[in-house]
Amino acid sequence: MQSLHLSSLPAFEQPFLTISTILISVFSLLLLLLLFFFVLQQWCHQVDKRRLPPGSMGWPYIGETLKLYTEHPNTFFFTRRKRYGDIFKSHILGCPCVMISSPEAAKNVLVNQAHLFKPTYPPSKEKMIGPQAIFFHQGDYHLKLKKLIQSSFAPSVVKGSVSAIEEIVLNFLPTWENHALICTLQEMKKYAFEVAMISAFGNNLEPEMEGIKHLYQILEKGYNSMPMNFPGTLFNKAMKARKQLNEALRRLIEKRRGNRKSHNDGGLLGFLMSAQEQKLNNLSDSQISDNIIGVIFAAHDTTATVLTWLLKNLIDNPHVLQSVTTEQEGIQRKLVEENRGLTWDDTRQMNLTSRVIQETLRIASILSFTFREAVEDVEFEGYIIPKGWKVLPLFRTIHHSADFFPQPEKFDPSRFEVTPRPHTYMPFGNGLHSCPGSELAKLEMLIFLHHFTTTYRWKVIGDEDGIEYGPFLVPKGGLPIEVRRRKCKP
């Protein structure tokens, strides 16, 4: 364009234009250079400001996901921590992320700066559980729900479930006898599910509960499937079951409302409905349903997995099993003398068994980490965590750090005779989203161990040691065992 324009001018004007063109060109060049240095400076400043933590982002798109799910998690996290320090970046499940393995930094994410890091889940999980469930929220709605759920699972309420949970155990354990092989995880899932049902709906379950249980089981099968919504897929069946569950729960809520019976013994549903009636909150019926499903979901596989690890740890550590049995036999003698079942106060006397549970929660760290997402660019311990990046406080790495738990790979319940340093022990999370069901989970483990250790002995079938995901880390094969009644009882 420029050359065309020049050649069309009169001849006498051309020398002048040539000089002016040179001047303009030099001037433009200078301007460009200035612009270049300005942009370069800005860029350098920007890079400095946006200093990301060290680490590797792995392969394009898949990042380090394959490594995370094929290596032992201790190896995956520890090699990176050793190489890069307590805060490092990675790329898993299609997302850039920052992994955090110091108690102080984890506390900053979960407690001090929790408003900058929102909980985050894949959209398919949100659809299945229900988008109004507590896990997915922050702010006022979350606080309102948390207060209600927490009060429904407070020790003063949970203690009223001891007899109902004991009844479940007593009906359930004899079904383990006379089987050549028991898959511990599958059986513990059944037990934890029954307990979750009474904690969600109350100790006296209505007849329609069978239908609700059936639908929940279809939902659960699809939960860890690929989120492909085509006819016939597990995901598709789960989504249909979820819709039907909504309807079933809506009918149950209407029925309970119609009966006008006291909600006192109605589990979490009773709590949420009476708060609704007393206008203590303005929860809708569908918000209540999502949270009922959410709590059953949160209470179920988690507790079942820890129970599975408990049996594994006791079988691997016979002297600990002996001590637990002795403690439980002492309590059992008292029950026989007084001709009664277990009470809450009895469970408070199970000190050694409680430490075994604490140590199992530490060493198994079934939730190796949790997910948060930076809601804005966050300056964090000298680094920048860009908006939208996932942030993963690594509970497992902290629980397995020799700095806080000497000889961390040793199963040693006595370490809990001393309270761990603050924020180093987080099996139930920390901060606003910490677990409201911890007392219930521990109670159901204590009641189970009381009857199991005093009545049965078990041995592992097969010699396969190792771990797998089911969906949390579990002993290989879900811990196949053979169970038999003890010959001599006190």
Ligand code: HEM
């Ligand atoms: C041993 C069993 C359990 C373990 C290890 C466990 C662990 C956890 C952890 C680590 C969190 C925090 C997650 C996060 O910060 O992102 C959590 C949250 C939660 N847990 Fe549990 N849990 C267990 C059993 C239960 C039970 C029995 C219930 C039933 C009441 C329950 C209900 C919940 C709920 C509703 C939340 C979400 C709280 C919120 O977002 O504010 N959990 N759990």
